Amino acid sequence: DVKVTQSSRYLVKRTGEKVFLECVQDMDHENMFWYRQDPGLGLRLIYFSYDVKMKEKGDIPEGYSVSREKKERFSLILESASTNQTSMYLCASSPADRYGYTFGSGTRLTVV
Amino acid sequence: GENVEQHPSTLSVQEGDSAVIKCTYSDSASNYFPWYKQELGKRPQLIIDIRSNVGEKKDQRIAVTLNKTAKHFSLHITETQPEDSAVYFCAALMEYGNKLVFGAGTILRVKS
Numbered sequence: 686d687v688k689v690t691q692s693s694r695y696l697v698k699r700t701g702e703k704v705f706l707e708c709v710q711d712m713d714h715e716n717m718f719w720y721r722q723d724p725g726l727g728l729r730l731i732y733f734s735y736d737v738k739m740k741e742k743g744d745i746p747e748g749y750s751v752s753r754e755k756k757e758r759f760s761l762i763l764e765s766a767s768t769n770q771t772s773m774y775l776c777a778s779s780p781a782d783r784y785g786y787t788f789g790s791g792t793r794l795t796v797v
Numbered sequence: 798g799e800n801v802e803q804h805p806s807t808l809s810v811q812e813g814d815s816a817v818i819k820c821t822y823s824d825s826a827s828n829y830f831p832w833y834k835q836e837l838g839k840r841p842q843l844i845i846d847i848r849s850n851v852g853e854k855k856d857q858r859i860a861v862t863l864n865k866t867a868k869h870f871s872l873h874i875t876e877t878q879p880e881d882s883a884v885y886f887c888a889a890l891m892e893y894g895n896k897l898v899f900g901a902g903t904i905l906r907v908k909s
Contacts, residue, residue: 720899726901784829785843
């Protein structure tokens with residue numbers, strides 16, 4: 686039944702490390718998104734992609750990059766992790782018309 | 798930029814009472830407004846959505862109303878039950894960038 690899978694539920698990384706968060710969807714959705722969830726701030730869009738090899742910045746892209754080499758996979762990269770990137774990261778996908786996002790279970794990243 | 802404001806941030810109701818959560822949005826061209834429920838430790842899940850060509854939509858104990866002129870929409874839960882306790886997020890699909898922008902979330906507690 687799980688349609689959007691995030692590779693890790695919990696992750697602890699050190700400051701300065703390069704971090705990869707992986708997301709895979711099996712619904713053949715065109716669009717994929719990375720959000721960050723922090724208490725009191727809701728879900729904030731980091732990056733999104735509407736096609737393979739395409740990417741668009743969201744509202745808070747600084748310190749992040751993404752990769753979409755295949756339709757089903759969307760990776761979020763923290764080039765040099767910092768403590769202020771400690772957060773819950775949620776991946777989502779949607780069909781081309783953008784109605785009906787499906788979220789992954791989230792990755793709780795702690796940077797120490 | 799585009800934003801969605803959501804109120805209240807926390808809401809406590811007695812079991813059986815009604816709960817109302819309100820959101821306002823900035824992009825007058827928005828035409829799709831979903832609501833997500835996120836239980837503790839779980840992914841956000843779509844519970845109801847409404848498009849701009851209707852003013853109200855119901856699904857059992859849940860209803861959403863939309864006032865396009867005033868640019869606000871609301872979630873109504875009747876006969877609340879303890880299992881309704883969760884964080885609820887509203888969102889609006891912004892025409893610019895064609896992306897969902899989320900509210901900050903409402904923590905709903907239903908006391909039995």
